[in-house]
Amino acid sequence: MLGKGNASANNTFSSQIHKSPHYPAKAKNVIFLYMGGAPSHLDLFDNKPELRRMDGTIPPPELLEGYQSAFIRPNNKLLGSKFSFERYGKCGMEMADILPHIGSCADDISLIRSMQTDAFNHAPAQILMSTGSQQFGRPSLGSWVSYGLGSENQNLPSFVVMSSGLKGPSAGNSNWSSGFLPSIHDGVTFNSTGEPVLYLSNPKGVSRKQQRDTIDAVNFLNNKRLNSVGDPEINSRLAAFEMAFRMQDVAPEVTDISLEPEKIRSMYGAVPGERSFANNCLLARRLVERGVRFVELFHESWDQHGNLVKGLKQNCKDVDQACAALIKDLKQRGLLDETLIVWGGEFGRTPMVQGGNDGRDHHPNAFTMWMAGGGVKGGVEHGRTDDLGFNAVEDKVHVHDLNATILHLLGFDHTKLTHRAQGRDFRLTDVHGHVVQNILT
Amino acid sequence: MLSTFDAPNGSVSCVRRTVSTTPLQALVTLNEQVSLEAALALAHLILSDEGSLANRVSRAFERCTSRQPDPDELETLITLYNANLALDPEQAKLFKETYNPVTLDISAHPLNELIASATVARTLLNLDETITKN
Numbered sequence: 001m002l003g004k005g006n007a008s009a010n011n012t013f014s015s016q017i018h019k020s021p022h023y024p025a026k027a028k029n030v031i032f033l034y035m036g037g038a039p040s041h042l043d044l045f046d047n048k049p050e051l052r053r054m055d056g057t058i059p060p061p062e063l064l065e066g067y068q069s070a071f072i073r074p075n076n077k078l079l080g081s082k083f084s085f086e087r088y089g090k091c092g093m094e095m096a097d098i099l100p101h102i103g104s105c106a107d108d109i110s111l112i113r114s115m116q117t118d119a120f121n122h123a124p125a126q127i128l129m130s131t132g133s134q135q136f137g138r139p140s141l142g143s144w145v146s147y148g149l150g151s152e153n154q155n156l157p158s159f160v161v162m163s164s165g166l167k168g169p170s171a172g173n174s175n176w177s178s179g180f181l182p183s184i185h186d187g188v189t190f191n192s193t194g195e196p197v198l199y200l201s202n203p204k205g206v207s208r209k210q211q212r213d214t215i216d217a218v219n220f221l222n223n224k225r226l227n228s229v230g231d232p233e234i235n236s237r238l239a240a241f242e243m244a245f246r247m248q249d250v251a252p253e254v255t256d257i258s259l260e261p262e263k264i265r266s267m268y269g270a271v272p273g274e275r276s277f278a279n280n281c282l283l284a285r286r287l288v289e290r291g292v293r294f295v296e297l298f299h300e301s302w303d304q305h306g307n308l309v310k311g312l313k314q315n316c317k318d319v320d321q322a323c324a325a326l327i328k329d330l331k332q333r334g335l336l337d338e339t340l341i342v343w344g345g346e347f348g349r350t351p352m353v354q355g356g357n358d359g360r361d362h363h364p365n366a367f368t369m370w371m372a373g374g375g376v377k378g379g380v381e382h383g384r385t386d387d388l389g390f391n392a393v394e395d396k397v398h399v400h401d402l403n404a405t406i407l408h409l410l411g412f413d414h415t416k417l418t419h420r421a422q423g424r425d426f427r428l429t430d431v432h433g434h435v436v437q438n439i440l441t
Numbered sequence: 442m443l444s445t446f447d448a449p450n451g452s453v454s455c456v457r458r459t460v461s462t463t464p465l466q467a468l469v470t471l472n473e474q475v476s477l478e479a480a481l482a483l484a485h486l487i488l489s490d491e492g493s494l495a496n497r498v499s500r501a502f503e504r505c506t507s508r509q510p511d512p513d514e515l516e517t518l519i520t521l522y523n524a525n526l527a528l529d530p531e532q533a534k535l536f537k538e539t540y541n542p543v544t545l546d547i548s549a550h551p552l553n554e555l556i557a558s559a560t561v562a563r564t565l566l567n568l569d570e571t572i573t574k575n
Contacts, residue, residue, distance in 0.1 A: 203474070
C-alpha cells in the first residue's frame with residue numbers, strides 16, 4: 001500500500017521522509033515500555049480476593065481442561081497475592097500499593113485487564129507482541145510505524161530501542177527487526193551504559209572534511225552500484241552512512257541527560273552514567289521531543305518463577321517512579337496528547353503457585369497492560385478476568401487487537417497498512433485485530 | 442562491535458540470523474579503532490605497491506571487491522586521494538601520534554601520502570560491495 005520497495009536510485013532516502021497516515025492521527029509518537037519476562041497481573045493490577053480466599057487449594061478441574069503451562073503441573077495449588085491493593089485517582093482505579101506513582105496517574109491511564117496471547121514461552125510471546133507472529137522474520141511494530149509515517153527528524157533514526165533490567169529481551173533483536181520491510185526501518189539500539197551511541201567521534205587525526213569526503217565517495221560508489229545491480233539493501237546502506245554522519249553532529253547532545261535540570265532528573269530518578277530504566281525514560285522523552293517516532297524501552301526483569309514478592313518490589317522500585325514521571329513530564333510539555341505510552345509484558349502469570357509459595361509460572365490466558373496519552377482515555381478500566389484471574393472473560397483484548405488499536409491511534413487502518421513480500425501482502429495484524437473502541441478519546 | 446552486527450546470543454540456538462543495516466554499523470566501520478587500523482594497512486599496501494597511482498588504487502579496489510573498478514569509480518578514488526594530499530597540520534600531527542601499528546612499518550611513507558591513501562582505503566573498506574557478499 002505504501003511504497004513499492006526502494007529499488008530505484010531516485011528513491012534514495014525517501015523512506016526517511018515524513019509521510020501521512022490514512023486519516024488524521026491522535027498520536028504522532030509511541031513510547032513502548034516493554035516489561036519483558038512478563039509481570040504478574042495478579043500482584044500488580046488485577047486484585048482477586050477470591051484467589052486469596054482459595055489460597056492453598058487445588059484449582060477447579062474444569063478451568064484446567066486443555067490448559068498447558070510452561071513449567072508447573074497445572075494442578076498446583078492456588079496462590080493468593082501477598083500485596084495490598086488501593087484505589088487511585090478520581091476514577092478509583094485499583095492497583096497494588098507497590099505502584100503508587102503509576103497509581104497517581106490513574107486518571108490519565110486506560111488499564112486493560114483482559115489481555116490475551118497465544119504463546120506461553122518468552123521468545124515466541126515477545127515476537128508475537130512485537131511483530132504479530134510467533135515465527136521470526138516479520139517486521140516489528142516500530143518498523144511498521146517508521147515505514148508508515150517516515151521520520152520527522154533527518155538527523156536521528158525513526159525507531160530507537162534501549163534496554164535495562166537483568167538482561168536483554170529473550171527474543172533479542174527480532175523484537176525490533178524490520179523483517180521484509182526496507183532495513184532502514186530497523187530499530188536502532190542505543191546503549192544504556194557508557195555512551196548511548198558508540199563511535200560518534202571521527203577517528204583521531206581525521207578531520208571533518210576528510211570524513212565528509214569519505215562518506216561522499218562511499219555514497220557515490222554505492223549509488224553507482226545500486227544503479228547497476230538494483231539491490232534495494234544498498235539504499236539502506238546509503239541512508240545508514242548519511243544518518244551516521246548526521247548523528248555524529250546531533251546525537252552527543254540528544255543523549256546527554258546531564259543537560260536536563262536537576263529537578264527533572266530527580267523526578268525520573270535518573271542518574272547520568274547509570275544503567276537504569278529511569279535514565280532510558282528520560283532519554284525517550286528527549287528523543288520523542290526531537291521527532292523520533294517510536295522509542296521502545298525493554299526492561300526484562302519480570303520473570304518471577306520464584307522470589308515473587310522480593311522481585312516485584314524491586315522491579316516496581318525500578319520502574320514505577322520513572323513511568324509516572326514520563327507521563328507527567330510529557331503532559332507538562334503538552335506532548336502527552338500526541339505521544340502514546342504503552343506498558344506491559346508478553347503474557348501474565350499463573351494463579352497457581354510455582355515452587356514453595358513465592359513464584360508464578362507463565363500464563364497466556366489473561367494479563368494486564370496499560371496505555372496513556374495519544375488519543376487514549378484516562379481513568380478507564382477495560383475488560384475483566386474471572387474470579388481467579390485465570391481467563392479473560394469480558395471485553396477480551398488479544399495482542400492483535402492491541403496492535404490494531406496502536407496503529408489506529410497513529411492514523412492507520414491496520415487492514416490497509418501492508419507490504420508485499422514473498423508473493424502476498426503482509427500486515428502487522430495478519431488476518432486478525434479489532435480496534436478497542438472503548439479506550440479511545 | 443559484534444552485537445552491532447547482529448551477533449546472536451551464544452547461549453541459545455539460532456535457526457537464522459537476523460540481518461540489519463543501521464547507522465550504528467556505519468559508525469563502527471568508519472570510526473572504530475580496528476577499522477581505522479585496517480584502513481591503514483590497506484593504505485600501506487597502496488603505497489608499497491608498484492606502478493602508477495591508478496594501478497595501485499585499482500589493485501586495492503580489486504582486493505576489496507574482487508573486480509576491477511570502471512573508469513568512473515577509479516576517477517572518484519583518484520580525486521579523493523588528490524583532494525586529501527594537502528595536510529591540515531594539526532590533524533596530521535594527531536594522526537601521526539595516534540597510529541603506530543606494531544605489525545606494520547609505515548614510517549617510510551610521506552605523511553600526506555599516507556593520510557590520502559588511508560582516506561581512499563577507508564572508502565574502499567566501507568563500500569557495500571566490500572562489506573556484503575551479495
